[in-house]
Amino acid sequence: xxxxxxxxxxxxxxxxxxxxxxxxxxxxxxxxxxxxxxxxxxxxxxxxxxxxxxxxxxxxxxxxxxxxxxxxxxxxxxxxxxxxxxxxxxxxxxxxxxxxxxxxxxxxxxxxxxxxxxxxxxxxxxxxxxxxxxxxxxxxxxxxxxxxxxxxxxxxxxxxxxxxxxxxxxxxxxxxxxxxxxxxxxxxxxxxxxxxxxxxxxxxxxxxxxxxxxxxxxxxxxxxxxxxxxxxxxxxxxxxxxxxxxxxxxxxxxxxxxxxxxxxxxxxxxxxxxxxxxxxxxxxxxxxxxxxxxxxxxxxxxxxxxxxxxxxxxxxxxxxxxxxxxxxxxxxxxxxxxxxxxxxxxxxxxxxxxxxxxxxxxxxxxxxxxxxxxxxxxxxxxxxxxxxxxxxxxxxxxxxxxxxxxxxxxxxxxxxxxxxxxxxxxxxx
Amino acid sequence: xxxxxxxxxxxxxxxxxxxxxxxxxxxxxxxxxxxxxxxxxxxxxxxxxxxxxxxxxxxxxxxxxxxxxxxxxxxxxxxxxxxxxxxxxxxxxxxxxxxxxxxxxxxxxxxxxxxxxxxxxxxxxxxxxxxxxxxxxxxxxxxxxxxxxxxxxxxxxxxxxxxxxxxxxxxxxxxxxxxxxxxxxxxxxxxxxxxxxxxxxxxxxxxxxxxxxxxxxxxxxxxxxxxxxxxxxxxxxxxxxxxxxxxxxxxxxxxxxxxxxxxxxxxxxxxxxxxxxxxxxxxxxxxxxxxxxxxxxxxxxxxxxxxxxxxxxxxxxxxxxxxxxxxxxxxxxxxxxxxxxxxxxxxxxxxxxxxxxxxxxxxxxxxxxxxxxxxxxxxxxxxxxxxxxxxxxxxxxxxxxxxxxxxxxxxxxxxxxxxxxxxxxxxxxxxxxxxxxxxxxxxxxxxxxxxxxx
Ligand SMILES: Cc1cc2nc3c(=O)[nH]c(=O)nc-3n(C[C@H](O)[C@H](O)[C@H](O)COP(=O)(O)OP(=O)(O)OC[C@H]3O[C@@H](n4cnc5c(N)ncnc54)[C@H](O)[C@@H]3O)c2cc1C
Ligand code: SF4
Ligand code: SF4
Numbered sequence: 044x045x046x047x048x049x050x051x052x053x054x055x056x057x058x059x060x061x062x063x064x065x066x067x068x069x070x071x072x073x074x075x076x077x078x079x080x081x082x083x084x085x086x087x088x089x090x091x092x093x094x095x096x097x098x099x100x101x102x103x104x105x106x107x108x109x110x111x112x113x114x115x116x117x118x119x120x121x122x123x124x125x126x127x128x129x130x131x132x133x134x135x136x137x138x139x140x141x142x143x144x145x146x147x148x149x150x151x152x153x154x155x156x157x158x159x160x161x162x163x164x165x166x167x168x169x170x171x172x173x174x175x176x177x178x179x180x181x182x183x184x185x186x187x188x189x190x191x192x193x194x195x196x197x198x199x200x201x202x203x204x205x206x207x208x209x210x211x212x213x214x215x216x217x218x219x220x221x222x223x224x225x226x227x228x229x230x231x232x233x234x235x236x237x238x239x240x241x242x243x244x245x246x247x248x249x250x251x252x253x254x255x256x257x258x259x260x261x262x263x264x265x266x267x268x269x270x271x272x273x274x275x276x277x278x279x280x281x282x283x284x285x286x287x288x289x290x291x292x293x294x295x296x297x298x299x300x301x302x303x304x305x306x307x308x309x310x311x312x313x314x315x316x317x318x319x320x321x322x323x324x325x326x327x328x329x330x331x332x333x334x335x336x337x338x339x340x341x342x343x344x345x346x347x348x349x350x351x352x353x354x355x356x357x358x359x360x361x362x363x364x365x366x367x368x369x370x371x372x373x374x375x376x377x378x379x380x381x382x383x384x385x386x387x388x389x390x391x392x393x394x395x396x397x398x399x400x401x402x403x404x405x406x407x408x409x410x411x412x413x414x415x416x417x418x419x420x421x422x423x424x425x426x427x428x429x430x431x432x433x434x435x436x437x438x439x440x441x442x443x444x445x446x447x448x449x450x451x452x453x454x455x456x457x458x459x460x461x462x463x464x465x466x467x468x469x470x471x472x
Numbered sequence: 473x474x475x476x477x478x479x480x481x482x483x484x485x486x487x488x489x490x491x492x493x494x495x496x497x498x499x500x501x502x503x504x505x506x507x508x509x510x511x512x513x514x515x516x517x518x519x520x521x522x523x524x525x526x527x528x529x530x531x532x533x534x535x536x537x538x539x540x541x542x543x544x545x546x547x548x549x550x551x552x553x554x555x556x557x558x559x560x561x562x563x564x565x566x567x568x569x570x571x572x573x574x575x576x577x578x579x580x581x582x583x584x585x586x587x588x589x590x591x592x593x594x595x596x597x598x599x600x601x602x603x604x605x606x607x608x609x610x611x612x613x614x615x616x617x618x619x620x621x622x623x624x625x626x627x628x629x630x631x632x633x634x635x636x637x638x639x640x641x642x643x644x645x646x647x648x649x650x651x652x653x654x655x656x657x658x659x660x661x662x663x664x665x666x667x668x669x670x671x672x673x674x675x676x677x678x679x680x681x682x683x684x685x686x687x688x689x690x691x692x693x694x695x696x697x698x699x700x701x702x703x704x705x706x707x708x709x710x711x712x713x714x715x716x717x718x719x720x721x722x723x724x725x726x727x728x729x730x731x732x733x734x735x736x737x738x739x740x741x742x743x744x745x746x747x748x749x750x751x752x753x754x755x756x757x758x759x760x761x762x763x764x765x766x767x768x769x770x771x772x773x774x775x776x777x778x779x780x781x782x783x784x785x786x787x788x789x790x791x792x793x794x795x796x797x798x799x800x801x802x803x804x805x806x807x808x809x810x811x812x813x814x815x816x817x818x819x820x821x822x823x824x825x826x827x828x829x830x831x832x833x834x835x836x837x838x839x840x841x842x843x844x845x846x847x848x849x850x851x852x853x854x855x856x857x858x859x860x861x862x863x864x865x866x867x868x869x870x871x872x873x874x875x876x877x878x879x880x881x882x883x884x885x886x887x888x889x890x891x892x893x894x895x896x897x898x899x900x901x902x903x904x905x906x907x908x909x910x911x912x913x914x915x916x917x918x919x920x921x922x923x924x925x926x
Contacts, residue, residue, distance in 0.1 A: 055853070087854035094554040096744075096859050103853045103868060105750065205553045207489060238547065336852050341917035348920045358919040365850050367893045370549035370634070374850065374895060421895035424848025428915050449847055449898055451889050453636040 047071045048350060049131060049141035051121050056317025056339035057147035058082040061114045063347030070351070072113070073139065075131070077120035079171050081106055086336055088174050089198045093205040098171075121148075124292040126310040143350055146289070146300055146308075146315040147343070150282035150334060157278075159252030164260035165276040168199055177202075177277075184208060184274035188263050190249045192219050194366050196279035200241050201369055203275075211242040211271055213249055213263075225381050225389075228418060231397055232368045239369055252276055282334060284319040297321055299332050304356040306346045314350075316342040328362065328378060335364055361431045363424060371398055376427035377414035379404050387413065390437060392464045394419070394457065401461055403437055410436040420457065421449035441465045488554060493541040500534025511594045512587075520594040527594070528619060535623035539630050548634035550891050552744075552860070560814065561741050567814035575811030582802045585609040602658040614654055617734065621649040624737040631740070635890045637899070641726055645733035653730045665696045671728050673708045675767045676828035678796065680704045682771065683778035713835060719901055720842025721832035722884025729828075731821060734810065735862065736885060739818030743887065746817035746864040753864065756824050756881065763800055764830040770796050800825065819862040823881055833880030841901040842884065843908075844877035846870065848915035851896045857888035871896050874914040878907060 048064060050057045053076035061072050087101040109116050120134035124146075130138040152167030154160060164180050166173060177199075181187070187203050189196050192214035200210045216222060218229035219236065236243050248266040255261040262272045284299035295301045295309040299321030306314050317339035321332045333339075341359055348355040365374045379402060383389050388407040393400040399419035405412045411434045415427055426447040430440055444458040490498075507527035510516065516523055543551070559566040580587050588609055595607035595615060603611070625646040632638035652671035661667050666689055674681035681704065689697035715723045725732045735743075773789035809821030822829050836842060844867070851874070857867035863881045867888045870877045877897075889897040 084853040084855060086852040087856070090552075090854060090856065093552075094557040095550075095552040096855055097556050100859045101855045103855065103872060337849050337914075337916055340849075340914075341919065344917055345919040355919050358917075360916050360918045363849065363916060365852075365894045370547055372893070372895050421847065421898075424850055424915050428848065449895060451635060451637045451886065452899060453640055455636070 045070055046142035047073065047140065048143045048145065049139060050074045050145040050147055051124075051131065052076055052147035052149055052317070052319075053078070053082045053116070054085060054147060054149045054317060054339065055082075055336055056149070056343045057145065059340045059343035060145055060147065060316060060347050062112070063344055064351055065112050065114060067347060067351035071115070073115045073117055073141075075117040075119050075121055075133075075139075077118070077134075080116055080118040081109070083171065085169075088168070088171070089202050092174060092178065092202045122288055124289060124294065124313070126293055126313050129312070142312065144313045145346065145350075146286075146294075146313065146319060147317045147339070148285045148288070148319045150318040151285045151287075152278065153281045153283045154278060155280060157249055157252060159254055159260070159263075160278065162252055162254040162260045162276075163258050164274055165252055165278065167278045168195055169282060181206065181208060181275050186271075186273045187211070187275040187277060188213065188271055188273045189277040189279060190263075191278065191280035192216065192243075193279060193281060194220075195282075196277070197236070197368055199277045199279055200236065200239075203277075204239055204241065208275070209240075209242070211244060211273070212236070213247045213265060214243065214245050215248050217246055219243065219245065221381055223381055225379070225383075225391075225402065225416070227391060227393065228400060228402070228416060229381075231393070231400060231418065232371065234397060235369055235371055282318070284321065284332065286319055305349055305354050306342055306357055307349075314346055316346050326357070326359070329359065337363070361428055363428070371419050372421065374417050374422055375415060376422065376424065377404070377412070377431045379414035379416045390441075390465055390468070392457075392461045394460075399457065401457075403440060405437040409434075410438065412437050412440050423447045423449040437465075491541065494538050497534045497536075497538025497541060500530045500537065502534075504528065504530030504532075504534060508591060511591045514590045517590060517593065521597045523594040524598055528615070531619055532623055536626060539623075539627040543627070543630035543633070550893070551631050552856075552891065555741075555744055561744070563745065563815055567742075571812055571814040574813065575807055578802075578807040578811050581609055581613055582806065588612060599658075602655070603661040605661060611658075614657075617730070618649055618654045620738040621646055621730075621733050624740065625649075625733075628737050628740050632890060635886070637886045638890055641886065642736065644727045645729075645736060648728045649730050649733045652728075660696075665694070666692050666700065668700045670700075670703060671730065673704055673712070673828065674771070675708075675764065675831065676729070676731070676826060677704075678767050678771070678801070678827070679793075681708070682774050682793065684774075687778075712832070716832050716835045717840050720840050720882070720884050721829065721836045722842065722882075722886075722899075724832060725822060725829060725883035726885045731805070731809070731826070732819075732883060732885075735813075735818040735822065739810075739813045739862075742813045743818050743862040744859050745815065746819065746823070746862050748858050748861070748864050748866050750866075756864070759824045760826065760830045760833075760881075763804075763825050764827040766796060766800065767827045817862060817864070819883070822883060823863050829881070829883070836882070837878060837880040839904070841904055841907075843900060843902070844870075844882065844888070845898050845900050846874050846876065847894075847896045847898070848874060849917075850894045852894055854893060856891045856893060857897060860887050860891045862887070867897065874909075876907060876909045 048070050050061055053074045057074055061074050064070055064072055081102050082104065084101045084103060087096065090096045091098055091101060121131050122134050123132040130140050132138055150169065152169045166176055166180060168177060181203065186209045189199050189210060189212045192212055196212065200212060203210050218226055219233040221229040233243055250264045250266045252260055253262045253264060260274065260276050262270050263276060264270050286296050286300055289296055289300065294313055299319050300308055300315035301323050302308055302315050302320050303323055306316055306320065308315055318334045320342065325331055338359065342357055345355050345357045361377050363376045367373065383404060386407055387404050390403045402416040403412055404414040412430055415422060441462050444461060448456055448458060504527045507523055511523050556562045592607050592609055592612050595612050599605060599607035599611050625642055628642045629639060648671050653669055657667045657669055669677060679685045686701050689701050726736065770792040773785055773792055777785045777789040804825045805821045812820055851871040853868055853872045855868050857871060861867050862885060863883055865879050865882055867877060884899055886899050889899055
């Protein structure tokens with residue numbers, strides 16, 4: 044029987060869900076989003092600012108795709124959900140009835156109630172509107188301060204740098220992003236950031252933002268008491284689920300929308316996926332809220348099956364992720380913590396350029412490999428995933444490293460050097 | 473209510489800083505062009521050598537200075553900042569002006585060469601030295617073309633210096649242009665041999681298998697002409713399929729061919745302008761295979777005519793050849809192919825017109841070890857690969873599904889892999905089996921096994 048499936052949010056999660064539902068069924072699909080009419084790649088916003096691409100280039104599908112695949116798009120704001128009447132309430136006061144509802148509303152930028160955070164020239168970066176605002180806010184300015192050193196913070200630094208704007212980064216941690224990266228890698232990235240003349244201040248926090256008489260930012264004061272003049276402040280201290288509109292709906296929430304392993308909320312026909320979903324019970328080795336591109340996609344694929352065929356539990360494979368810090372690419376497979384656990388051992392190799400490194404984490408008793416961190420080189424996902432699944436030992440991995448090299452042709456390969464380093468280390472210890 | 477105004481919403485109000493050294497480089501390049509213009513209007517005719525040295529010297533040295541200053545002062549890495557906020561590289565006023573200029577130049581050189589008499593004459597000393605004969609318009613054209621490949625090739629070398637693939641490949645196209653398409657044909661003439669381009673083959677250099685060319689080469693005194701006919705035919709019919717089987721069409725289109733060479737050097741700043749739409753892909757398939765059919769029919773007609781001494785087709789086959797030369801050889805590959813670089817992107821000819829690319833492409837699609845592999849689930853659908861694909865391939869549409877890219881039109885330039893911020897793409901030669909992967913699902917999700925088709 045044909046049902047009406049309504050999806051709130053046209054990000055990677057909502058759109059992947061819609062596409063897969065269409066593949067598997069004939070249901071009526073409506074995707075609602077207040078941000079932009081068409082799906083775009085949030086991860087590519089920075090490239091639009093830097094002039095690598097236009098906005099239309101970061102839309103992964105042509106505009107005609109949606110009609111062709113009978114996916115109805117609604118450029119509207121949802122202000123409430125009534126799960127009992129099975130309707131969503133739109134900002135224009137109209138209501139839309141659903142049989143099944145998928146909440147894929149993503150995140151909003153986190154804020155910490157800093158004095159002055161509402162001054163003109165102070166902003167975060169998440170949405171398309173943020174990008175437009177940033178373009179406006181950074182016209183003809185000379186100096187910017189970025190608060191917070193995560194992945195969005197460094198992207199913002201690169202964006203500003205591309206327009207010759209001076210950047211100071213205030214990072215609470217001892218080393219850049221060392222809540223995730225082990226010290227060596229964090230130092231390497233910190234050094235690289237400084238090569239770009241970014242003034243990276245570690246162990247430094249924002250106290251307040253100061254404005255001028257027109258309500259525009261003119262400086263920030265740090266906890267160490269220093270005042271830094273600037274005309275722009277980027278607040279990049281993380282994101283949190285975008286669920287304010289669900290407050291009175293009766294749908295259970297905590298930090299995010301609470302879901303079980305079927306991605307189902309406490310209400311039978313209401314589901315949540317992507318950045319906004321929070322797992323009630325932790326899946327092994329995963330976080331309760333997974334705020335990355337791939338996981339939104341995978342949850343959406345899973346849910347589409349549940350909605351159209353039989354119920355399927357979310358069962359992600361090995362963790363992986365990637366990023367880029369200015370010119371240094373980063374890939375990770377499996378779990379690499381910033382500090383190795385008691386029962387873990389680490390092999391770390393760094394190239395003398397200070398731009399390439401490989402970390403392999405393994406169990407100290409069985410030598411089974413549990414994670415890879417690689418910088419400035421590319422490893423083959425398929426092979427790393429296979430090694431992790433097959434519980435390969437570190438010796439096996441080192442011996443076959445060549446198989447996993449994914450660098451372009453003619454690139455210098457380092458696997459021999461790495462194997463050499465591995466074996467000489469064994470001898471010395 | 474789509475309040476998002478695409479393309480125009482983001483503009484860069486911070487013009488890039490150009491320092492004194494970059495400016496002097498640019499001034500030198502402009503001076504070089506001005507000297508050519510002075511020659512064009514007939515000033516200082518008496519001193520051709522001086523004009524020649526001044527103009528080409530300033531063009532080359534100016535661009536070298538500019539390039540070194542622009543790229544060696546910054547870190548290695550992707551250099552695409554501001555491409556879409558700069559007039560010249562985003563179809564702005566400057567782009568149109570440049571496009572019109574190049575187009576005019578092509579129109580003049582094909583149909584009004586007498587206008588170029590003065591400029592051609594400054595090439596005489598160099599032409600006499602290299603070829604032992606005075607310059608003509610094609611010598612002028614070849615010199616400018618080679619200069620563009622040299623100067624902009626040097627720029628590409630520095631711009632992409634972080635990629636060994638790009639370094640080696642760019643060196644290769646520069647070498648083939650300079651040696652095989654310029655110096656060797658010149659020297660052949662110096663030694664009274666037929667002018668021959670060892671790096672061009674039928675059907676791109678369509679007349680190399682026309683009976684008239686074959687006859688005149690074979691009848692050329694000495695063995696050289698026979699060797700040339702043999703060389704051309706051997707490459708077209710034997711080496712091409714073998715090399716394409718092992719390496720894909722890139723061995724030619726991105727490593728040897730002069731058209732590809734110009735596109736990947738002088739045209740590099742414009743590669744993002746290629747049309748990625750599905751519609752453009754449809755037009756491409758129609759047009760490129762039509763040109764291929766056209767040249768095959770023309771060649772066959774000419775041979776039948778030659779064998780039967782014109783008794784069957786009379787003038788018909790000659791008219792076919794003339795039409796092909798005019799519409800395809802001159803208008804398509806020259807005027808549109810290069811003149812429209814700043815508007816339609818760099819490989820318009822290679823993509824929509826070149827019959828050589830068409831043949832290599834068919835083979836690449838069905839019988840080759842070449843493919844671009846994607847790295848599991850790492851793609852973030854950012855679109856850099858598609859945007860910078862000069863052949864207008866929507867690389868992202870494959871990458872985000874984890875599918876290998878096996879496309880007839882891919883010239884294997886490798887730029888998609890070079891600009892991808894997540895290390896997702898790799899050009900590879902490997903087993904023909906499973907080359908066209910239709911992976912059920914991206915790596916990482918063990919929940920379901922779907923069939924990605926949509
Ligand atoms: C600058 C930046 C760079 C990033 N880079 C990476 C990266 O490199 N790799 C990576 O893995 N992840 C990256 N991320 C994170 C990644 O983009 C997110 O995890 C992902 O986009 C989440 O997708 P989603 O579909 O769950 O939510 P979203 O993409 O946030 O989509 C939700 C949509 O729903 C809309 N919406 C929400 N509420 C309502 C409502 N009430 N009514 C109507 N519409 C509503 C929102 O406007 C939004 O359009 C990045 C994020 C940012 C901001
Ligand atoms: S797909 Fe990649 S290698 Fe092929 S033509 Fe496009 S950019 Fe070049
Ligand atoms: S393959 Fe790379 S460049 Fe292309 S969309 Fe994916 S992440 Fe972006």
